[in-house]
Amino acid sequence: MIHQRECPVETVIQVLGGKWKPMILWQLIASKQRFNDLEKLIPDVSQKMLSQHLRDLEREGIVDRTVYPSVPPKVEYSLSEYGKTLIPVAEVMCAWGAAHNKQKNEEKEESAS
Amino acid sequence: MIHQRECPVETVIQVLGGKWKPMILWQLIASKQRFNDLEKLIPDVSQKMLSQHLRDLEREGIVDRTVYPSVPPKVEYSLSEYGKTLIPVAEVMCAWGAAHNKQKNEEKEESAS
DNA sequence: CGGTATCCCTCTAGATACTG
DNA sequence: CAGTATCTAGAGGGATACCG
Numbered sequence: 001m002i003h004q005r006e007c008p009v010e011t012v013i014q015v016l017g018g019k020w021k022p023m024i025l026w027q028l029i030a031s032k033q034r035f036n037d038l039e040k041l042i043p044d045v046s047q048k049m050l051s052q053h054l055r056d057l058e059r060e061g062i063v064d065r066t067v068y069p070s071v072p073p074k075v076e077y078s079l080s081e082y083g084k085t086l087i088p089v090a091e092v093m094c095a096w097g098a099a100h101n102k103q104k105n106e107e108k109e110e111s112a113s
Numbered sequence: 114m115i116h117q118r119e120c121p122v123e124t125v126i127q128v129l130g131g132k133w134k135p136m137i138l139w140q141l142i143a144s145k146q147r148f149n150d151l152e153k154l155i156p157d158v159s160q161k162m163l164s165q166h167l168r169d170l171e172r173e174g175i176v177d178r179t180v181y182p183s184v185p186p187k188v189e190y191s192l193s194e195y196g197k198t199l200i201p202v203a204e205v206m207c208a209w210g211a212a213h214n215k216q217k218n219e220e221k222e223e224s225a226s
Numbered sequence: 227c228g229g230t231a232t233c234c235c236t237c238t239a240g241a242t243a244c245t246g
Numbered sequence: 247c248a249g250t251a252t253c254t255a256g257a258g259g260g261a262t263a264c265c266g
Contacts, residue, residue, distance in 0.1 A: 007135045007136060007139045007203075007207060007210075008206070008207050008208075008209075008210025008211040008213070008214055009129065009135040009138075009139070009203055009206045009207050009210055010135050010136075010210070011209075011210030011211075011213055011214055012206040012207075012209060012210045012213075013126055013129060013130050013135070013206075015210075015213065016122065016126060017126050017130055018238085018239090019238080019239070022120045022122040022123050022126065023120060023123075025122075026120045026122070034247085034248090035247070035248050035249075036247065036248075039248095046239080046240060046241075046242095047248080047249065047250090048239080048240080048241090048249090048250080048251090049238090049239065049240075050249095051248080051249060051250080052238095052239090060213075061216075067248095071247095072247045072248085073246085073247050073248060073249085074247075074248090075247080075248060075249090085209065085212075086209065088205065089205050089206060089209045090120075090122055092201065092202050092205045092206075093121070093122045093125040093126075093202060093205075093206070094120055094121050094122050094125075095121075096121075096124075096125060096198065096199065096202045097120075097121025097122055097123070097124030097125045097128075098121040098124075099198075100121070100124055100125075100128065100173075101121055101124055103174075131258085131259090132258080132259070147227085147228090148227070148228050148229075149227065149228075152228095159259080159260060159261075159262095160228080160229065160230090161229090161230080161231090161259080161260075161261090162258090162259065162260080163229095164228080164229060164230080165258095165259090180228095184227090185227045185228085186227050186228060186229090186266085187227075187228090188227080188228060188229085
């Protein structure tokens with residue numbers, strides 16, 4: 001499938017390539033979350049970046065945003081049906097990334113000995 | 114396989130996340146290339162970025178750099194055996210990215226009509 | 227041929243403060 | 247609760263020039 005000059009690998013990197021986007025995606029794969037929940041689940045993210053990344057993912061059609069008109073306001077973010085097509089992609093990336101990290105750690109231990 | 118707080122998806126994005134890295138990878142999957150060949154194959158890349166990205170990929174063990182001590186100098190870049198483990202990952206990403214681009218184009222055409 | 231070195235600019239992300 | 251606005255720092259990348 002890699003047969004074009006403009007490789008769409010870049011597309012995936014753009015969609016997933018914000019600092020917190022993989023983490024957000026991973027949390028939403030587990031289950032839908034409120035804004036505040038995501039803030040707690042991803043300790044170091046700022047409100048600004050969380051909001052911005054969620055809006056990016058929403059614009060790509062990956063995340064659904066549901067507003068409940070209550071007081072206090074309640075907003076739920078969830079993986080859309082389309083967003084679920086990203087799960088197998090994320091799994092493959094995750095597997096290679098985990099193996100790669102493991103190998104790099106082993107290299108570090110070798111050089112330390 | 115997505116079952117940890119620190120999702121290694123980020124690792125893949127870091128490894129492949131330079132502006133020209135997917136393109137470089139794609140060219141090296143096709144066949145080994147000299148520095149100058151890559152410059153021609155990737156029209157808009159600067160020498161600086163090509164060099165830098167190649168060094169990044171080399172450090173990650175994905176690309177092999179072979180220097181032939183001749184005059185004029187000759188350097189060949191090729192995908193390492195380890196680097197080949199990235200091919201299936203790139204294929205999955207490529208497939209999703211292509212489908213995503215296609216869908217976004219269709220949306221644009223709809224709104225234009 | 228196959229690079230480095232330097233300068234500059236833009237874009238992302240963080241900190242902080244404020245709001246419906 | 248769920249954001250937006252503003253300012254700033256730092257990394258990534260481009261242009262240009264030079265080198266073994």
